[in-house]
Amino acid sequence: MSGDGSGADGANGEENDGQRFDRLPETADERVVAGRPTREEVVDWWEERYGLAPETWDGHTFWEKGKGKIWAFAGDLVSPTPVEAVGMRVIRARQEHWKPSTDAVQRFCEEATKNVVVLEPAEAERFVRGEDQELDRWEGDWGYLVAAHEFEGRVEPIGVGLYLHGELRSTVPKGRQEDLS
Template identity: 75%
Template sequence: MTDPNTDGVDGDSPPENDGHRFDRLPATAAEREVPGRPTRAEVVQWWEQRYGIPPATWEEHTFWEKGNGKLWAFAADVVSPIPVESLGLRILRTRQEHWKPSTDAVQRFGRAATENVVRLDRTEAERFARGEDQELPRWDGDWGYVIAAHEIADGVEPIGVGLYLHGELRSTVPKGRQEDLS
C-alpha cells in the first residue's frame, strides 16, 4: 500500500509527476526531485531566450506543473502540492521536443516580447485569427513557435502562437477561439 505522505514513492525511486495536482516547479536543477520537471530558472530563461521577455516579467509569479509538462503561472503563492483543478494561467507545454507557449500566455505576456514576433498586416492577421495557415516567405527570423501579432493603435498586440516552417505560418489558434475579424 502506498503511503499518501510520500507521494507514491517507495524510498528508492524518485518522486513521480502526479497529474491530479499542481506541484511547484523547483527553483533550480539542484532542487529538482521529479525527473524531467523543468525548473523555474529554465522556464524564465526559455521565455527570455526565445522571445526576449525580460525575467522581471515573472517576478510576481509562481510556476506549477500539472499533468505531464503542462505549466501554469500563478500571480500569488500557495502550498505545494495543491490538489485543485486549475491554478492561474496555463503558459507552456514542456516534456516534448520543442516547448510550446499557450495562446493565453502569448496574449497576456507577449507584449513584452522583442524576439520571434511575426508582425502581420490586417489581411494576414484576419486569416491567422480564423485558424488559417498562410505562406509568409518574408519572415527571416527563427523557425518554430512564434508570436503572431498585429499593430493596433500604435502598439503591437499579440494574437496567438504560430508555427513557422519552410516559409509558412501555421495558425495554432484553438478551434474554439478562432474568430472572423473581417
C-alpha cells in the same frame, strides 16, 4: 537552451502525479521529479526565445499538472495543491520544443523582442480564423512565434504561430477563432 526540461534526475526518484499541481523547483539542484522543468529554466526559456525580461515573472509561481503543462500563478500556494486549475497555463513542456499557450502570449508578450512576426491586416484576419498561410518574408527562427499585429499604433500579440518551410500555421484554438471580415 533546448527547452526540453531534461536535467539531472532527482535523488529520491519521485514521480510526477498528473492529477495535482506541484510547484516547480527553483533550480535543477532542487529538482526531485525527473524531467520536471525548473523555474529558472522556464524564465530563461521565455527570455531566450522571446526576449522577455526575467522580471516579467516576478511575483509569479510556476506549477506543473499533467506531464509538462506549466501554469503561472500570481501568488503562492502550498505544494502540492489538489485544485482543478491555478492561474494560467503558460507552456507545454517535456517535449522536444516547448510551446507557449495563446493566453500566455496574449498576456505577457506585448514586450517580446524576439521571434515576433507582425502580420498585415489581411494576414492577421486569416491567422485568427485559424488558417495557415505562406509567409516567405519572415527571416527569423523557425518554430513557435508570437503572431502580432499593429493596433492603434502598438504591436499587440494575437496568438501562437508555428513557422515552418515558409508557412505560418495558426494554432488559435478552434473555440477562439474569429471571422473579422
